[in-house]
Amino acid sequence: MASPAVKKAISEAALQYQKPEGKVFEYGTAGFRMKADLLNTVVFAVGLLAGLRSKKLSGQWIGVMVTASHNPAEDNGVKLVDPMGEMLEAEWETYATKLANAPLDKIADVYDELVKEIDVKMTNPARVVFARDTRASGSRLVGVLNAALTATEVEFIDFKYMTTPQLHYVVRCKNTLGTQYEYGEPSELGYYQKLVDSFKKVMRGVKVQGSLTVDCANGVGGPKLRELVKLLDTPIDIKVINDDVINPDSLNFECGADYVKTKQRAPPSSKAGPLDRCASLDGDADRLVYYFSDESNVFRLLDGDRIATLAASFIGDLARSAGIASKLKIGVVQTAYANGASTDYIEKVLKLPIICTNTGVKHLHHAALRFDVGVYFEANGHGTVTFSENALKAIKNTEPQSPAQQRALECLQALTDLINQAVGDALSDMLLVEAILAHKGWTPKEWLGTYTDLPSRLVRVEVNDRSIFKAYDAERKLESPAGLQGQIESLQSRYHKGRSFARASGTEDAVRVYAEAASRSEADDLATRVANAVREAGTDGQQA
Numbered sequence: 234m235a236s237p238a239v240k241k242a243i244s245e246a247a248l249q250y251q252k253p254e255g256k257v258f259e260y261g262t263a264g265f266r267m268k269a270d271l272l273n274t275v276v277f278a279v280g281l282l283a284g285l286r287s288k289k290l291s292g293q294w295i296g297v298m299v300t301a302s303h304n305p306a307e308d309n310g311v312k313l314v315d316p317m318g319e320m321l322e323a324e325w326e327t328y329a330t331k332l333a334n335a336p337l338d339k340i341a342d343v344y345d346e347l348v349k350e351i352d353v354k355m356t357n358p359a360r361v362v363f364a365r366d367t368r369a370s371g372s373r374l375v376g377v378l379n380a381a382l383t384a385t386e387v388e389f390i391d392f393k394y395m396t397t398p399q400l401h402y403v404v405r406c407k408n409t410l411g412t413q414y415e416y417g418e419p420s421e422l423g424y425y426q427k428l429v430d431s432f433k434k435v436m437r438g439v440k441v442q443g444s445l446t447v448d449c450a451n452g453v454g455g456p457k458l459r460e461l462v463k464l465l466d467t468p469i470d471i472k473v474i475n476d477d478v479i480n481p482d483s484l485n486f487e488c489g490a491d492y493v494k495t496k497q498r499a500p501p502s503s504k505a506g507p508l509d510r511c512a513s514l515d516g517d518a519d520r521l522v523y524y525f526s527d528e529s530n531v532f533r534l535l536d537g538d539r540i541a542t543l544a545a546s547f548i549g550d551l552a553r554s555a556g557i558a559s560k561l562k563i564g565v566v567q568t569a570y571a572n573g574a575s576t577d578y579i580e581k582v583l584k585l586p587i588i589c590t591n592t593g594v595k596h597l598h599h600a601a602l603r604f605d606v607g608v609y610f611e612a613n614g615h616g617t618v619t620f621s622e623n624a625l626k627a628i629k630n631t632e633p634q635s636p637a638q639q640r641a642l643e644c645l646q647a648l649t650d651l652i653n654q655a656v657g658d659a660l661s662d663m664l665l666v667e668a669i670l671a672h673k674g675w676t677p678k679e680w681l682g683t684y685t686d687l688p689s690r691l692v693r694v695e696v697n698d699r700s701i702f703k704a705y706d707a708e709r710k711l712e713s714p715a716g717l718q719g720q721i722e723s724l725q726s727r728y729h730k731g732r733s734f735a736r737a738s739g740t741e742d743a744v745r746v747y748a749e750a751a752s753r754s755e756a757d758d759l760a761t762r763v764a765n766a767v768r769e770a771g772t773d774g775q776q777a
């Protein structure tokens with residue numbers, strides 16, 4: 234039970250805020266995310282829950298990140314980070330939702346009910362670290378968080394501005410400090426140092442060709458990338474662009490990974506020439522996509538699927554050279570949004586197993602852990618590689634029989650440090666891609682040449698009630714509204730290599746339709762027809 238003093242402190246602190254009328258909150262794939270002015274009471278609830286989560290886990294550090302990633306500057310959001318740097322355990326999402334929807338005059342009682350329901354030992358210590366992106370509303374929201382943590386007597390550290398993956402890193406470091414799983418120094422500098430040292434080791438004997446222009450979405454990734462570049466002692470010519478964090482409206486505006494992926498074009502501000510290697514981060518630097526203009530000035534995207542295939546092929550080659558391929562089960566995890574050509578390439582050329590999961594990195598991360606080396610990326614550029622304990626042991630304990638084998642083992646060892654295994658991390662992924670391209674001696678053109686993407690189209694359809702769209706089979710099929718799946722299948726069968734699906738978004742009030750086919754016009758046509766069918770079914774569903 235919560236003490237009367239704590240309950241009183243919660244009630245008093247809550248009095249400062251007002252609950253937006255009629256709004257129902259739900260902890261979704263990206264935590265809570267909405268217009269920033271609606272978030273005070275939600276952040277307060279998340280602060281309370283973070284303390285409970287830490288107490289439940291005997292005082293392990295829990296993270297709270299205030300960000301709305303690639304969404305517009307006036308939005309914000311908040312999400313919890315579990316002890317090993319993963320996303321919050323699913324069961325706790327319902328507790329978060331419950332607390333966020335509690336009326337303010339009852340919030341201390343709901344808190345107390347949760348203490349009993351979850352069976353939290355209130356004498357345990359509670360420890361929380363938090364950080365935020367560069368959104369203007371962040372400082373107010375961090376103030377709210379502070380109030381909730383203070384009221385519940387939680388020990389906390391404010392890491393100020395950080396990328397989302399940096400906070401995940403710090404959480405994991407804090408909880409592994411002094412153990413055999415020690416992940417690194419729990420500070421921003423420790424994060425850079427780990428990347429810089431491991432990058433140097435991977436890059437021994439090879440050189441990065443040409444420059445890399447990095448669009449930072451005018452978000453927190455800009456200043457952080459500049460810090461990283463300052464510390465990198467391996468020659469790599471990184472041109473940082475779109476790193477304006479002073480003008481609050483510039484965040485994600487006509488730039489960033491989401492813009493590039495969804496519009497399939499470079500940010501208008503980009504001055505890169507033909508064949509120049511370019512990359513974009515999103516607003517909190519957990520997504521990364523690459524691209525370039527070819528000789529005919531045609532935009533060429535190298536998205537999350539491409540990073541996954543590049544990483545999987547490189548690690549597979551290294552494992553063979555290191556003589557440990559038979560000991561490592563390497564696999565790739567994708568979602569339904571992965572381009573069909575990438576799936577084909579992984580199965581037929583790389584000959585690796587694939588798991589397809591629901592959208593949202595927590596699902597991918599979970600599935601990746603079933604492999605010794607689990608490469609997972611969403612097509613939008615969010616992903617990483619996980620290494621099992623078995624993999625780490627094989628890499629560490631194998632006695633090399635030749636210099637080539639020794640070098641491959643060293644490289645693999647360094648990769649386990651370069652890659653942020655807690656969560657997808659644009660800065661770490663960027664160094665990984667740069668290192669692989671350098672090793673292979675590839676320009677983005679050779680990378681693009683590994684397979685040809687099927688033209689695809691993503692459409693957002695607004696419907697009256699998206700909850701009637703119920704998906705199954707890793708969201709590749711719909712069980713309701715009745716009859717719609719049959720319609721989609723009949724439509725896609727009319728197109729060469731046609732594939733389409735629709736699912737309710739977990740982060741926006743809309744249904745997303747994806748279509749791909751052998752040609753651009755067929756993909757567009759299929760997407761339009763399926764979107765129309767979805768729109769119609771959405772309206773029928775309302776009348777039923």
Ligand SMILES: CC(=O)N[C@H]1[C@@H](OP(=O)(O)O)O[C@H](CO)[C@@H](O)[C@@H]1O
Binds near residue numbers: 302570611613738741
């Ligand atoms: C098609 C697409 O890109 N969907 C995104 C988007 O989810 P939706 O459930 O589709 O809204 O936001 C998620 C959180 O950032 C991200 O994990 C996911 O990949």
Ligand SMILES: [Mg+2]
Binds near residue numbers: 302515517520
């Ligand atoms: Mg993001």
